[in-house]
Amino acid sequence: MDLRPTAEQDLLRQTVREFAEAEIRPHVREWDEAQAFSLDLVPRLAALGLMGIQVPEAYGGAGLSAVEYCVCIEELARVDPSVALSVAAHNGLAAAHLLMFGSETQKQKYLVPLAKGEVIGAWGLTEASAGSDAGAMRTTAKRDSEDWIISGTKQFITHGKIGGTLVVMAVTDRSKGRHGVSAFVLDRATPGLSAGRKEDKLGMRASDTSEVILNACRVPAEAMVGGEGEGFVNTMQVLDAGRIGIAALAVGLAQGAYEAASKYARDRRQFGQPIAHFQAIRWKLADMATRIEAARLLTYRAAWLRDQHVERISTASSIAKLYSSEIAVRAAEECVQIHGGYGFVKDYAAEKFFRDVKLCTIGEGTSEIQRLVIARQLLGR
Numbered sequence: 001m002d003l004r005p006t007a008e009q010d011l012l013r014q015t016v017r018e019f020a021e022a023e024i025r026p027h028v029r030e031w032d033e034a035q036a037f038s039l040d041l042v043p044r045l046a047a048l049g050l051m052g053i054q055v056p057e058a059y060g061g062a063g064l065s066a067v068e069y070c071v072c073i074e075e076l077a078r079v080d081p082s083v084a085l086s087v088a089a090h091n092g093l094a095a096a097h098l099l100m101f102g103s104e105t106q107k108q109k110y111l112v113p114l115a116k117g118e119v120i121g122a123w124g125l126t127e128a129s130a131g132s133d134a135g136a137m138r139t140t141a142k143r144d145s146e147d148w149i150i151s152g153t154k155q156f157i158t159h160g161k162i163g164g165t166l167v168v169m170a171v172t173d174r175s176k177g178r179h180g181v182s183a184f185v186l187d188r189a190t191p192g193l194s195a196g197r198k199e200d201k202l203g204m205r206a207s208d209t210s211e212v213i214l215n216a217c218r219v220p221a222e223a224m225v226g227g228e229g230e231g232f233v234n235t236m237q238v239l240d241a242g243r244i245g246i247a248a249l250a251v252g253l254a255q256g257a258y259e260a261a262s263k264y265a266r267d268r269r270q271f272g273q274p275i276a277h278f279q280a281i282r283w284k285l286a287d288m289a290t291r292i293e294a295a296r297l298l299t300y301r302a303a304w305l306r307d308q309h310v311e312r313i314s315t316a317s318s319i320a321k322l323y324s325s326e327i328a329v330r331a332a333e334e335c336v337q338i339h340g341g342y343g344f345v346k347d348y349a350a351e352k353f354f355r356d357v358k359l360c361t362i363g364e365g366t367s368e369i370q371r372l373v374i375a376r377q378l379l380g381r
Ligand SMILES: Cc1cc2nc3c(=O)[nH]c(=O)nc-3n(C[C@H](O)[C@H](O)[C@H](O)COP(=O)(O)OP(=O)(O)OC[C@H]3O[C@@H](n4cnc5c(N)ncnc54)[C@H](O)[C@@H]3O)c2cc1C
Pocket: 089, 093, 123, 124, 125, 126, 128, 130, 131, 132, 133, 155, 156, 157, 158, 159, 204, 209, 359, 362, 363, 364, 365, 366, 367, 368, 369, 372
C-alpha cells in the first residue's frame, strides 16, 4: 500500500489548480449570475486535456487514470463546482459511455471531437416521471426498416441545450423490462431533436441543465451504442464510474469551503481577537478537515479500484459518493456559519458553495439510492 500521489499526480494537481485560479476564479460570480456555462472556457479546458481526461490519446484524449480524473475534478470544484459538474458530465457520462460501449466507428465519429473539446457531450437518462427509477422511462425507440425512431422527453440533462453530441437511453422492447432499454448517440442536428426548458436552479447555475425533446428522431441502426437491450446495464456501469467523479467534485467543493472558512476565521476579529482563536470555530475547522480527508481517501480508493479493473466498483463508488457528498453539505454549511452574516451574502464564496453543494446528494443517484446500492451489497436482494 502506498497512499502518496506520484510526482506526475502532484504536478497535475498543481497545473489544474493554477488554471482554475487564473481562468475560472475571476468569473465565478459572473457565470453564476448569468446562469451560463462559458463556451469560451472549453478550448482552454481542452488544451489541458480536461475534455477527454480518461480518453486514450489515440482518440484525442489525455489518457489519464481514474485517480487522475479525480484530481482534475477536485481542483475544478475547489474553485467553481458548476464548471466541475459540466466537465464531469461531459467526461464521466457522455464520453465515458462512448468509450466503454461505443463501436470503433462511433468512437472515431463522436468520441474524438468530444475528447478534443470540439463538441460538448450530454447524456440523457432521467425523465420527468423516471428519476431514481430510471427503468420506468417512457422514451421509446421503434424500428422502421433499418432505422430507429426515438420519441420522448429527457429531464434535467446537463448540456441539454449546448451539447452537440447526446447519448440517450430509450425503450426498444418494453416486454423485457430493464433488458429492453438501449442507448443511442445523436447529433444535435438530428431533425426532431430540440432543447426544452432550461432549468432555473438553486445552485450549479453556470452548468446548463435543460430538457431534451426527441420528437420522432430518425437515426440509423449504427446509432445504437452497445447491443440492443444492453442500454440499462451499460448505464449502471457508466454511473458506477461517474459517481466517483461526483464524489471527487464533493471533496473539491468541501476543500474550497474549508479553505474559505479557515481564511475568514483568521481574518475576522471579534472580542478583540481572530475568531479562529475560539474553540468552537477551531473544532468546526478540525472536523471539516478530518471529514474531507476521509472522503478523499474513500474517493481515491474507489478510483484506484477502477484503475485496477479487479472488481465491480458499485459499492466502493456508492460509499465514496454518499460519504463525500454528505460531508460536503456539512462543510458548506459550517463555512456559512463561520462567516456569520457575511456567509449569507454574495460578497463571499460561502453562499455559493452552500447552494451548489446540494446537487452532490442528488445527481447521479441520490443519497437514498446510494444507501440502497450499499445495503443491497451488504444484505442481498
Ligand atoms: C443539476 C442537475 C443535473 C443533472 N444532470 C443529469 C444528466 O446529465 N443526465 C441525466 O440523465 N440526469 C441528470 N440529472 C438528474 C438526476 O440524476 C436526478 O435528478 C436524480 O437521479 C433523482 O431523480 P429525481 O430528481 O426524479 O428524484 P426522485 O427519484 O423522484 O426522488 C425523490 C426523492 O425520493 C427518494 N427516493 C426515490 N426512490 C427511492 C427509493 N427506492 N428508496 C428511498 N428513497 C427513494 C429520492 O432519494 C429523493 O429523495 C441531473 C439533475 C440535476 C438536478
